Amino acid sequence: MITIDEASDAEVGVLHYVVQPGDVLSKIASTFGTTVSKIQKVNKLSGPIKPGQKLIIANEDVGFLYTMPETINIKIFTNKYNLNTEEFMSLNYIQDESEMLYEEQDVFVNMTNEQAYDNGLLERPKPVVIIKPKVSYKPVINKPQGNNSRTTSSSSTSTSKKSSIISQWVYKKDIKNGFYAGYCTWYAAIISPEIFPYIEENKQERPFGGNANQRCDNADKAGLRVVWNSTKNPVKPGAGALVVYKQGGPSYRSYGHVGKVKEVDSDAGTFILTEMNTAGKFIVTQRKDSIDNDNIKCYIYSK
Known part of the structure; x- marks a missing residue:
């Protein structure tokens, strides 16, 4: 909220x-x-x-x-x-x-x-033209109901995929951390001071860089704990981890995407993450995702 x-x-x-x-x-x-x-x-x-x-x-x-x-x-x-x-x-x-x-x-x-x-x-x-059907009146014949009669009922059900x-x-603040302002990498660093520590009020260290889809390898090289995800055996994330996606949105698909895990519901197989730039630059989205999403590449932890 x-x-x-x-x-x-x-x-x-x-x-x-x-x-x-x-x-x-x-x-x-x-x-x-x-x-x-x-x-x-x-x-x-x-x-x-x-x-x-x-x-x-x-x-x-x-x-x-x-x-x-x-x-x-x-x-x-x-x-x-x-x-x-x-x-x-x-x-x-x-x-x-x-x-x-x-x-x-x-x-x-x-x-x-x-x-x-x-x-x-x-x-x-276009204007809707309603044509009234012609009604023909026919005598109604009531047939006797026996053991062979069947009663049918119809029900209408609809399923709708709820938005996650x-x-x-x-979120617009003048914070410099080496990433482009308004993008997912910039905001993920801002909300992860345990990985990108603040050296000044509006400035952070950058222990590793690269586009979102390069973060797993670059974080691994920087000595952070990286847990690689598997399509066959999905990894359950921990709250506070950075979640890295192989592909991003339609306008930046090849660059990947990164957000931060806020909380995990193991029973439902879902987690809530906070991210930026899925709806536009500087727009933060909080949404629910599935643990078995095969687009997840890895999770990054500070220790």
């Missing part, structure tokens, strides 16, 4: 928040410095909120979450759909207009659906 301290570190932009037990809109609005009305408008809420429900927190009266259908340059995208480039970048924590928006990436667009229809960003829904995301927030 996002704390008030974490919320105060957030700069202007959009947050993704998962409603917790006991939450009410007024409490959430107060925590994030917005209003109940804005939360209701952006999320199109007409009733009470429920635990587990995902909300978009934005200091905007209008807007919606848009999933990119293709990879495109930010400047080209905003010009194409008449968006203010600076506002769009600020809302989505983007610092350089030369960056790319990647296919399946979620971005917040601060315009109404009607404006999006007019600009061509969204396809206007628990909460998200923004």
